[in-house]
Amino acid sequence: MDEQQAISAFSALAQAHRLRIVRALVEAGPDGLAAGALAAAGGISSSNLSFHLKELEHAGLVRSRRASRSIIYSACLTALSGLVAFLMQDCCQGHPEVCAPAAAALAACCTSKESKLDA
Amino acid sequence: MDEQQAISAFSALAQAHRLRIVRALVEAGPDGLAAGALAAAGGISSSNLSFHLKELEHAGLVRSRRASRSIIYSACLTALSGLVAFLMQDCCQGHPEVCAPAAAALAACCTSKESKLDA
DNA sequence: GCAATATTTCAATAACTTTTGAGATATTGG
């Protein structure tokens, strides 16, 4: 992840419809959601949704595949974790107090689910 | 950190000058940098810099204090780590594969410096 | 092949953001 990719990703996430779309897709997991389902959930017109999905796709945050008449979108998890890594990358240059709380939040979130996965 | 704050923060970071300013301030640490120093480093006019610093301040990513004739800016580390926590918040809802790589990057970055700190 | 469904494209417009430069304000040293 370089600066330009990070800026594209931040721009993509800096819009309410798109941030909600990304969160919905992360929640939906690898199966993703059809464009129509996202439009219905977001109360947004299909052409406007299409515009936002393209922005997200260009930013590398989501991918799409066709399934019959629908286009299914899913989150690019590596892009999201790469963005976090990019933000954190500079944080520790002598100042671990930046990432300590982030690391704690992340640790709490992941360890609580790891047990679920194992089950 | 709620959705609206996250959007403000993403908007603030979605601009090359501002992203560089934030990174420079994180690197500079708690002492921060004077507006003039940032302008010189970024090759940007003082009025344009002032505009961007206000955007960052409104987004809660930086704070300012006056020191004699200069205004010193510094990064709000808690806002940055809060943003990471917000991005990660939804990630684990059954999908730890999102945060595992982010957690690894974060862990690598922090553990390598912790020893430095201890010294 | 035709009608129905799902999504995208396009153009117009509205809304917002960035840059510029001129001038205003605040602080200090002499």
Add this chain to the structure above:
DNA sequence: CCAATATCTCAAAAGTTATTGAAATATTGC
């Protein structure tokens, strides 16, 4: 107090992004 320094404010212009609605494209079931 005055001149110098540092930063901010404001308005205009340029550039970018979001929304809308109509029309185009792709896929399927009959």
